[in-house]
Amino acid sequence: MQKVxxxxxxxxxxxxxxLPDNFDESQKYPAIVCVHxxxxxxxxxxxLYAGKFASKGFIAVAYDASFQGESGGEPRYLxxxxxxxxxxxxxxxxxxxLNFVDKEHIGLLGICAGGGYAANAAMTEKRIKAVGTVVGTNTGRAFREINFIETLKAVSSQRTAEAKGAEPMITNWTPNSAEEAKQAGIKEKDMLEAIDYYRTPRGEYPTANNKLLFTSMANLIKFDAFHLADVLLKQPLLVIVGDKVGAFGSYRDGFELYNKAASKSKQIHIVKGASHYDLYDKPEATAEALDKLVPFFQENLLQA
Structure with missing residues (x-):
């Protein structure tokens, strides 16, 4: 792995x-973009997924989104x-x-919100030859189900305050701990598992600091990741979901994307007994997902 x-x-x-095992810079490799x-x-x-793809012979790149992590861009946490x-x-x-990348064989994988962004990007980015999603979520749909008009009013008020000199409002993606969630009366499975992944040693990382610029909500609420998928999303598509369904909605979003996509070659795989966050890092669940993803990308990138 190289930091670039x-x-x-x-x-x-x-x-x-x-980079693949026994990487040879003089060779050409298919590549996969992995979206967090x-x-x-x-x-x-x-x-995690990028590393597994590399072990199977692919170049894979995982990056920090703009305004977040180690990547640049202002305002922060947008x-x-x-x-x-x-x-x-x-x-x-x-x-x-990159001279060692086969430019005609580039794939795309997105996880959770990254899955929605991946599907959306592939509609108009035809250098992408195959698309996979793992618990892909249409973020706009999710945010529109939670008092969205009141949220938009609050965003408008905050923008007015900031235009008059107030500091930007930074909120959290999740409560900072299970105890904080309990005190707030939160019992929903997906949210509690998000806390367990992001806010404990299981998956936490210093630059994933649980910060969200509040005014982002306006753009999130109006976004529809799958708009025009029935017309524009034509690449081979593999959708992976888990059947332990939570409130974040990745199970139904997965089926919506699968049913809507114009792809002639498309498939959906349900990982039995897996929740949304099991498919982030749990060995058994991710292994089953990869058992489908690796041959999918091999067929559509290596053999295409």
Whole structure:
């Protein structure tokens, strides 16, 4: 693995480039861009999948989204779907500059919100030849189910305050601990598992600091990751979901994407007994996902 940087508009994206075993710079390799969830960074689940792909002969890149982690961009902690989609294009731009990447065989994997961004990017980024999602989520759909009009009013009030000199409001993606969630009366499985992954030694990482610029909510609420998938998403598609369904909605989003995509070659795989966050890092669940993803990418990138 190499730590690399590539330009994204006028700031740097910081990434990890995962290289195959016995890497030979004189050879050409297919490549996969791995897109992390909201609130995440390259060292977490996207990096786990990237490392596994590299062990199977692919070049894989996992990067920090703009405004987050080690990547540049202002304002900090902004989660902007349009920029998240553009990040993917810049990652592809970077890969095609590498002499050892087969430019005609680039794939894309997205996890959770990254899955929605991946599907959306692939609709118009035709350098991407195959798309996989793991518990892919349509973030806009999720946020529109939670008092979204009141949230938009609050965003408008906050923007007015900031225009008059107030400090930007930074909120949390999740409560900082299970105890904090308990005190807030939160009992929902996906949220509690998110805390267990992101806010404990299981998956926490210093640059995944649980910070979200509150005004991001306006762009998140209006975003529909799957809009026009029935017209524009034509690459081979593999959707991975778990059947332990939680409130984040990745199970139904997975089926919506599968049913809607215009792809002639598409499949959906359900990992039995797996929750949303099991598919981030739990060995049994991720192994089953990879048992489907690796041959999918081999067929569509190595043999295409």
């Amino acid at each position: 940087k590539f330009k994204n508009r006028n700031w740097d994206t910081v990434a990890h480039l995962h 969830p909201g609130s995440s960074v390259k060292e977490q689940t996207a990096g 989660e902007d779907p349009a920029t998240r989609v553009e990040d993917i294009r810049y990652a592809v731009d970077y890969l095609i500059t």
